[in-house]
Amino acid sequence: MNPDRFARLKELLLRAADLSGKERRVFIDDACKDDPLLRREVEAVLAYEKDTHSILRDDSLLRRALHTAAKPLDLTGQEISHYQILALIGEGGMGQVYRARDTRLGRDVALKVISPTLSADAERIRRFEQEARAAGSLNHPNIVAIHDIGVHENAPFVVMELLEGESLRQRLSQGPVPIRKAIDYAVQAARGLAAAHEKGIVHRDIKPENLFVTKDGRVKILDFGVAKLTRTDIVETPDETTSADSLTGTGVIIGTSGYMSPEQAQGRPADHRSDIFALGATLYEMLTGKRTFQKGSFIETLHAIVNEDPPLMSASGREIPSGLEAIVRHCLEKSPQERFQSASDFSFALESLSGSSLRSGEMIAPAPRGRKIPHMRLLVGASLVVVVIAAAIAGVMIGSRTADRNAPDLRDFCSLTYQPLIISNARYAPDGRTVVFSAARQGSIPEIYTIAPEYPEPRPAGMTQTHLLSVSSNGELAVLTNPEWMFQRVYEGTLSVVPLGGTAPRPLIEKVRDADWSPDGSQMAIIRSVEGVDQLEFPIGSVLYKASGYLSDLRISPKGDRIACFIHPARWDDRGAVLLVDRAGKHKILTEEYAGLEGLAWSPDEKRILFSGSPTGGSYQICVADPTGGAAVALHTPESVVLYDMRPDGQWLLATYDAGYRIDVYTSRDEVDQDLSWLGQSEPACLSADGRLLLFTEETAVTGFNYAVCVRRTDGSPVVRLGEGKGQDLSPHQSQAVALIWAGPPKVVIYPLGPGESKALNTDGLTTIQHVWWSSDGAHLFALASESGHSLRIYKLGLSPDRPQAITPEGGVVLAESADGSVVVRDIAGNVVLIRPGEATPLAVMGWRATDSGTRHWSRDGESVLVWERGQLPASVEWLNLRTGKRTPFRVIGPRDLTGVMSVAKVMVSDDESAIAGWVWKRRDFLFTADCER
């Protein structure tokens, strides 16, 4: 049919379709009276009027077609090397397994082809081959025998012995495995693992899919080395490169999260004990029929693996002997050091369970049975193992009892507040019954409240815009008036005193951050920042300690001769350690570094310093430090808890600390903000020049002690983790990101966004690095840093291994920095000046307010910078012309619903101004007390 004729047909069809019955017939008769062929055609098509073909009706057919199109072809019938492919016998995410004929040896084998796209990189294929060969050559009855390994059209393949039976996964689909059988399977798998571990081979992906049960009940471990070949996701160790491919996230997260060990989930290297963990999780599932850690999403599962203990197996309704319960728990310890230290220990513990102990439901002292112990040497070894295991299991209990002796036995929790608040500080009044605290319902500026048993509701004390610091034994409050919010619970303002019940504080000193009364109420110790350096003074005016990061949570000991506080290496990040300083200025750092610290108090007997710390990222736990050194977590809580004060009788004043951090990104195209935070502790670092890429830091327990630097696109694409550290800046061409790692001597690390190696820059001599950013030409970086004995200034860091080079004078507080190395500084005299590299004289800056915070976004002429007012909600972002002081509104940002919102703590703008990101903090805290029985 030609187009003209078809057009005619179409026209007739359209008109006829609107008619019905007789009218239609008449119309067709009339229209086609000279063209019977056309008439036949019209009628033939109209016959299908009600009869839409299924392919047009719904997409189920296309869906099926696409499903097969996306899968690699079935290779049945083809020949790979000298193997004739006979039939597809299994398929998984990783590849396909075929029954194949080895034409040289005339035997049937299993041939597994690993999907080519999962394994593209040659180095990985090489490593995989190496491990698979090593494991395959072990010749152990519980490890599948590997005959051959090769590569076919970029797809690695493995030729294995052909097994008859089913995978443990298939077996589990019929429900839990009988206890004896489950133990037997686990013992066999553990023996196989032990043989592999002895040769230094770790499986890394033990799970029911990889344990094959043959028809005669033999367990064979499959797929040694495959995990390393295929796992290309966020749980990679940070030193492995992230491919550009994963940037957009097709298959960013692959893997069997439910069986992964906590160390793997946190991106740390796996060792043989990770396999023991995974086998423990598998045994748990065999016994209960339930997955040990499976949650709704990958991230939740990871979180559970790292933080949660699985429910007792007996809770599944099945009677599980307590000895068996203990063994499985022992495998599932979060810390590898606390698990069975070898697979043979594990198998032995299991074997000693069988027999009468299973019936009695108790684990008895296992007498090694001669039948299973072939000779004397092993017998001795085995007995030792028994002792070790018994000790290890007992150790768990003894350990926790020891902890009990040190740790508080908290009881009688009593809520003080019932409405969510943003609490900045809390103290007992001298009567021990009244609690004084400062808090805001919204925003970052608190007011003072009191609460007493007679008045269970917080009562405003008549002091708004006031942050509580300390309450003396005489009932005098030390407060900050006109507090300026800095970060978390840190404020700067005018130190003032006011008697409890009074409402008009008497100002003492400006620009103080923290203070504590001496025990008799006659003196105060304070923290303030002078010339950009934090100093601890006790009494006021007598400097005992200086720190280039910041100090917080200062408390004088009950005898009044020592001061404990937190020392944080970088502003503003609350990681740090507990510092003890005596009146002579002698000091000692008491603890290891914590990923976060908030709230500290002395025990009345001075034997302990209690504080809230986050040992590895994640929630803040109550910890105890020994004033002579050392610390431990005393109370594990699922939520963050901050300790505010201790009463002489041992009662504690605590608050939950529920902080949520969002990264809101606004693009110029629409007004709707998008939350680009990831796991709930995301901090934005930088937007790319075109506003499409967001560099940020994730600081949850899952990401570990040194945090994780991540990127995601501002359209909300999946997150790509680049490595560890705190994100700082993207290179001008967006090919690299720079991050800081604070643990130990500070390191500046450059991560490629595409393929490539990360590298550390030369930071020789720098003892503190606060902040790093790229020069506009990408040729070098700038760092706000200091050397030992010096205060902060700007350094130029070369990409060649040159030493850092100071380019500005020391002293002052950097308020804003630019990509040409210019900085706005509040100098020693308190003047705000602009320092340009290469220019000797600083320029006076006009109009910079105390509450202004600078973004890194400058006008092209370098005269204006975008600033926003810290602590204001919503935050209005304005251009400030540094020469004239003139302000021009740019944008107002903040979430629409301000309930519980504390602040917009950071603002960043892309070079092209198409995107703006705000770091929004929310808090919901509740005060409570707990009595401590000792």
Place this chain on the structure above:
Amino acid sequence: MTGSGRDEISRILVDLNRENVDRIALANRLFEVVYGELRRLAGGLMRSERPDHTLQPTALVNEMYLRLVGDSEIEWENRSHFFGAAAAAMRRILVEHARQHDAAKRGGGWTRVTLDDGIPGTGSPDIEVLDLDRALTRLAEMDERMERVVELRVFAGMEMKEIAHVLGVSERTVYDDWRIAKMWLARELSEGQPL
């Protein structure tokens, strides 16, 4: 999917709106990039073992759009080029695979008699896709716009309104084309080639 894939698509989409450019070359290149990305995306999603295990062609095209174009400042007109290319790419992926698969199953591909033949909607996906492709090719010879309407509707899952945008015609026209195309294709696919 590489960052450069995204950048390239954005660039092509912008360039397509410029004067003095080789539109055909640009459109071809756009198709190539989109085709490549779509293949990778489909493969990637299959491998990620989604629990539902079903890929919807239309959802896939949308997902690709979000990943590759997203909210960047691309004019609607230029976006239409993207969807046009994506629909065509999806069609080609399905057809190519069906051809290959069909051939592989039959050991040569010169006979296509199966039990499913002639039963609308219950045939193997391969055959149905190939039949639809052939019918659409014939339709294009007679009414190119109608063929485009079907392609955008079936392979990219677009709404009438969006299709009207893409083709630069009224919604009514699209609706009419679709109405007739449905009947015509139903007959084609059920009865085989007439005339």
